[in-house]
Amino acid sequence: MIKILKYLILIRFRKILPKDDYVAIGLFLLFYVGVFYFLNKLFPQYPYLFLFSSVELIIYHRNREDLDLLKFGKNFKILLFIEYLIYSFPFILIYLLNKRWDILLIHISTLMLLIVIKKRDFKIISYPFKLFDPFWHICFRKDKLLIFIPLVIFLNILGNEYHNENLNISTLLIITIIVCLPSFKREKLIYLKVSPFDSKTYLRKQIQVGLLNTSMISFVLLVCLILFKQWNLLLFMPLVFIFSVVSVLFKYSFFSNPLLQQIFFIFFIGTAQFGLPFLMIPFLYYKSVKTINEVNNVKN
Missing domain, CATH: 1.20.1310 (5 helical Cullin repeat like)
Structure with a gap:
């Protein structure tokens, strides 16, 4: 399971992190820490705005094409849950440091529902736009x-x-x-x-x-x-x-x-x-x- 998680994370960041380039990885982690510090300072002013951090995960989950393949493995839902916890760990840490258990509970519940609810095709939506410009x-x-x-x-x-x-x-x-x-x-x-x-x-x-x-x-x-x-x-x-x-x-x-x-x-x-x-x-x-x-x- 740990090996699978490693490859999933590497695949997720393959577009921005060169393979085996530890300088780039170090700079990325440093940037990550800087963003975390900034967001932690901003959190007390707009706590509920941080719930939109789950939107990016929802979009990623909706668009990923490896779900059918992962379903063949054992405990794939637990695997996905741990993967999404790792992705959203900076936000979870911010919630913990600020003792906002309500927002943390909403975030965790969103991740669980995202994994448990069966993926359906919501892509076909009837928009009221004029079709002259499709x-x-x-x-x-x-x-x-x-x-x-x-x-x-x-x-x-x-x-x-x-x-x-x-x-x-x-x-x-x-x-x-x-x-x-x-x-x-x-x-x-x-x-x-x-x-x-x-x-x-x-x-x-x-x-x-x-x-x-x-x-x-x-x-x-x-x-x-x-x-x-x-x-x-x-x-x-x-x-x-x-x-x-x-x-x-x-x-x-x-x-x-x-x-x-x-x-x-x-x-x-x-x-x-x-x-x-x-x-x-x-x-x-x-x-x-x-x-x-x-x-x-x-x-x-």
Whole structure:
């Protein structure tokens, strides 16, 4: 069992830890200790926020493909439980040091339920998004973005309870990232070529669908801000829709170069506080139409 656990942990960290590189392993452990110290200092202020540490394990458990193989071994549930205890040991230690037995009990119970309850297929969820841009469905199913909606609600509750506006601001950032993610996916050229719409109509429909889908996602945040009377943040809600449109424009402006799309979009967000980047929007619209014409040879 110990040997199996060793290999499971090595496989888990194989992407960030080179094999037999003890310097890298030592630096990683040092970083781990530093993060633990920081989280332990932060824990007394936001204790229940740490329950979201279980979300990463839930996602990992849902996506792992070796469960059927492990079931052939004896006591595989005990093996999984010990493995998840090792992964979450820093958080468990924080709960013990701060004597938060209630949070520790919730965490342990979550791990036990995760292992005991039979894995079912929850992947097929009917999302209300318009299918003109299918990447909204793809992103929410593949990246499990639906998980962040309860997080947005929870952070707003915490922000209201502890009078911490930064938590409410973070939810605005989370929603903005979610609504921009579909624009970083690209349809195949054949779909552009067989489209019955000209370039301007195609782009406008992409923007319209993006705005409609954005309004569905932003509705949760809008309700939270109104309930908790965060009137100042309500003034920034239009930025979520503006960034959604801008991400679509950047997508088609740099359709053949995703790296440039990411660089310029990050630059746009980073300098948005100065207002000057918003002057680029008409140019981005013109360039997007031109790019679509060049890609699919559409004639008005």
